[in-house]
Amino acid sequence: MSDLLGMSVAEAATRIQAVELSREEYFDAWRDAAAGDELNAYLWRAEDRAVESDGPLEGIPIAVKDLFCTESVPTTAGSRILEGHRPLYTATAVRKLTGAGAEVLGKTNMDEFAMGSSNENSAYGPVLNPWDPGRVPGGSSGGSAAVVAGGLAPCAIGTDTGGSIRQPAALCGIVGLKPTYGAISRYGMIAFASSLDQCGPLTRDVTDAALLLSVMQGKDLCDSTSVGIEGGIEAPGREDLSGLRFAVPTELAQDAIEPGVRAVFEATLKRIEELGGEVAEVALPHAEHGISAYYVIAPAEASSNLARYDGVRYGMRAEADGDVVEMYESTRAAGFGDEVKRRIMLGTYALSSGYYDAYYGRAQKVRTKIAEDFAAAFGSFDFVVTPTSPSVAFGLGEKTDDPLAMYMNDFFTVPMSLAGIPAISIPAGLAEPAGGGPQLPVGFQIAAPAFGEQKLLDAAYALERAIGFDAKPGVRADG
Amino acid sequence: MIEHEQVLHVAKLARLRLSDAEVEKMAGELSGILDHVDRIGELELDDVVPTSHVIALENVLRPDEPRPSWPRDAVLEQAPDPAEGAFRVPSPRAES
Numbered sequence: 073m074s075d076l077l078g079m080s081v082a083e084a085a086t087r088i089q090a091v092e093l094s095r096e097e098y099f100d101a102w103r104d105a106a107a108g109d110e111l112n113a114y115l116w117r118a119e120d121r122a123v124e125s126d127g128p129l130e131g132i133p134i135a136v137k138d139l140f141c142t143e144s145v146p147t148t149a150g151s152r153i154l155e156g157h158r159p160l161y162t163a164t165a166v167r168k169l170t171g172a173g174a175e176v177l178g179k180t181n182m183d184e185f186a187m188g189s190s191n192e193n194s195a196y197g198p199v200l201n202p203w204d205p206g207r208v209p210g211g212s213s214g215g216s217a218a219v220v221a222g223g224l225a226p227c228a229i230g231t232d233t234g235g236s237i238r239q240p241a242a243l244c245g246i247v248g249l250k251p252t253y254g255a256i257s258r259y260g261m262i263a264f265a266s267s268l269d270q271c272g273p274l275t276r277d278v279t280d281a282a283l284l285l286s287v288m289q290g291k292d293l294c295d296s297t298s299v300g301i302e303g304g305i306e307a308p309g310r311e312d313l314s315g316l317r318f319a320v321p322t323e324l325a326q327d328a329i330e331p332g333v334r335a336v337f338e339a340t341l342k343r344i345e346e347l348g349g350e351v352a353e354v355a356l357p358h359a360e361h362g363i364s365a366y367y368v369i370a371p372a373e374a375s376s377n378l379a380r381y382d383g384v385r386y387g388m389r390a391e392a393d394g395d396v397v398e399m400y401e402s403t404r405a406a407g408f409g410d411e412v413k414r415r416i417m418l419g420t421y422a423l424s425s426g427y428y429d430a431y432y433g434r435a436q437k438v439r440t441k442i443a444e445d446f447a448a449a450f451g452s453f454d455f456v457v458t459p460t461s462p463s464v465a466f467g468l469g470e471k472t473d474d475p476l477a478m479y480m481n482d483f484f485t486v487p488m489s490l491a492g493i494p495a496i497s498i499p500a501g502l503a504e505p506a507g508g509g510p511q512l513p514v515g516f517q518i519a520a521p522a523f524g525e526q527k528l529l530d531a532a533y534a535l536e537r538a539i540g541f542d543a544k545p546g547v548r549a550d551g
Numbered sequence: 552m553i554e555h556e557q558v559l560h561v562a563k564l565a566r567l568r569l570s571d572a573e574v575e576k577m578a579g580e581l582s583g584i585l586d587h588v589d590r591i592g593e594l595e596l597d598d599v600v601p602t603s604h605v606i607a608l609e610n611v612l613r614p615d616e617p618r619p620s621w622p623r624d625a626v627l628e629q630a631p632d633p634a635e636g637a638f639r640v641p642s643p644r645a646e647s
Contacts, residue, residue, distance in 0.1 A: 136593040160621050160629070254606045267604060297604070364588045375565060382566070384638050391630035396640045399565040414565055417558070417577055418584060420565040430592065436601030438591050443602060475580055476587055494604030522606060 076101045081132055081227045081280040095131030099175060102133040106178055106224050111200045111211035111338055113218040116146050117178040130173030131534050136223035137216045138179040139186055141260040149262045150184040150194040153407025154387045162241040163260025165271045165288045177225050180215030184409045186236055186264045188212050189481040193411040195342050201244060201513055202545040210240030217244040217276045220544060227284060227404040228274045232263050233414045234366050235485025237272045238497040242460035242515020245499045248274045249281045252300040252522045253492035254470040257292030257335040268489050278498065278533040280307050285525060301523055308533035314348030316531060319453035321356040330463045332503025332508060335457045336514040339470060344433045350523045354449045358441040362487040368422050370437035375419030381407060414475060422492055443491040449519045455531060458484040460515030464505050496532050499541040553581045
């Protein structure tokens with residue numbers, strides 16, 4: 073049985089297609105594993121297999137972040153305001169996966185409306201990190217990262233607005249890919265910040281990430297911002313990194329990176345050179361303003377997107393005396409959690425009369441400067457690399473009282489989101505937390521020019537093989 | 552620095568009812584975040600074109616063909632208070 077769960081998705085799919093492995097047996101094994109969830113990672117789990125389709129993902133169970141609409145299956149976005157909501161339709165990304173033979177294994181817990189970096193903002197309780205249940209798995213796709221790392225699903229999908237796939241992947245020791253904005257349809261993905269939101273895979277290895285991306289990418293009539301990836305995506309196969317140039321942002325040195333994370337990062341740079349890659353510094357002078365721009369743009373868009381939760385058409389309604397405005401205000405007060413309220417307030421303020429130019433207008437200009445910095449870097453480099461997160465997984469409750477400290481987790485991931493470019497986090501090693509304690513995974517982030525996913529996956533694959541990361545969580549959910 | 556009254560004003564715009572304790576907390580937290588954000592005020596950005604959409608797209612068109620939408624009954628089933636084929640809400644003129 074453990075053999076079944078030990079296989080990569082690509083391997084299992086090949087064996088199922090060759091009729092060497094029964095899809096029933098494989099699904100049942102994963103359903104039983106998922107049933108042992110002690111991480112609070114699932115909000116809903118499938119009891120039976122769905123209708124069968126054939127394709128490259130035939131028989132592959134997949135965990136889906138609860139931000140994706142799934143027809144007739146509860147979809148909450150981690151919020152009280154959507155408790156019990158069963159959508160009328162299924163998100164395009166999920167439909168493409170099931171159309172290729174995958175089966176939804178469960179819906180995963182997340183920060184409410186994808187707002188958070190620790191999963192502590194879920195209305196349904198925090199997700200625990202499989203490496204240490206006293207620590208966070210990262211967020212907002214924390215449930216999706218925890219199920220893959222904790223052996224509760226073979227693969228998962230999530231969404232990334234400012235780091236929400238890459239950071240939890242890093243903190244849980246798995247692979248997380250944020251594709252180029254527009255690579256995958258956003259139709260049916262509950263909107264947080266529409267100019268930034270992008271769907272992507274969370275997997276055990278780079279090959280599986282490529283496989284899921286190859287199925288999900290594409291233009292969709294239901295999302296006019298989707299374009300797909302020209303030429304599609306193939307299984308990565310690169311053996312070395314010769315002829316490739318990797319840029320390390322100069323500004324990196326000034327920032328607070330945990331010593332353990334820095335050591336793993338530097339060792340990985342050496343590994344790149346051993347594989348024939350070239351490493352040099354590059355200036356990204358505006359990247360340090362990424363957090364400021366992001367925490368104006370994302371809340372501003374969120375304040376508009378979340379206006380739809382008004383207790384009228386779907387979701388919860390709070391009983392209120394008085395007129396319809398009283399009903400709206402009561403519903404939103406009862407239905408939204410603290411972080412969502414904070415972002416709605418921040419965004420509404422930034423868009424309000426007299427402040428628009430100073431905040432939203434300026435933030436959009438900073439966004440231009442950040443994109444230009446990357447474009448300049450890619451003029452002479454193939455990739456930009458950073459640690460994915462400045463620290464390893466931190467303790468539950470450690471940063472909940474300081475929103476700004478929490479936002480700083482996104483320091484290395486937000487610039488790529490603002491520039492719309494693809495970036496992957498791969499596990500690069502283990503490091504001791506700054507405060508001491510058992511070693512935890514460290515993620516290495518590689519960013520590429522827009523629609524450069526194939527080259528990015530090829531390089532990540534070569535690096536992954538050289539690193540040979542094979543550590544597993546010591547504290548398994550099933551003990 | 553965000554004042555108490557500004558928090559109340561923005562909450563009203565956002566249709567959020569905040570308790571007194573939430574207003575106090577929000578004033579402090581928003582001020583802290585905006586202090587950080589204000590650093591972009593120091594950048595020289597006069598001639599910079601703002602980015603609202605990061606991937607260049609132009610004239611995204613599709614055929615203008617009618618397609619079936621969701622059945623009305625199925626949509627109304629999702630509503631907290633459907634009535635007579637519509638969404639019912641408290642009267643905008645109700646006495647409070």
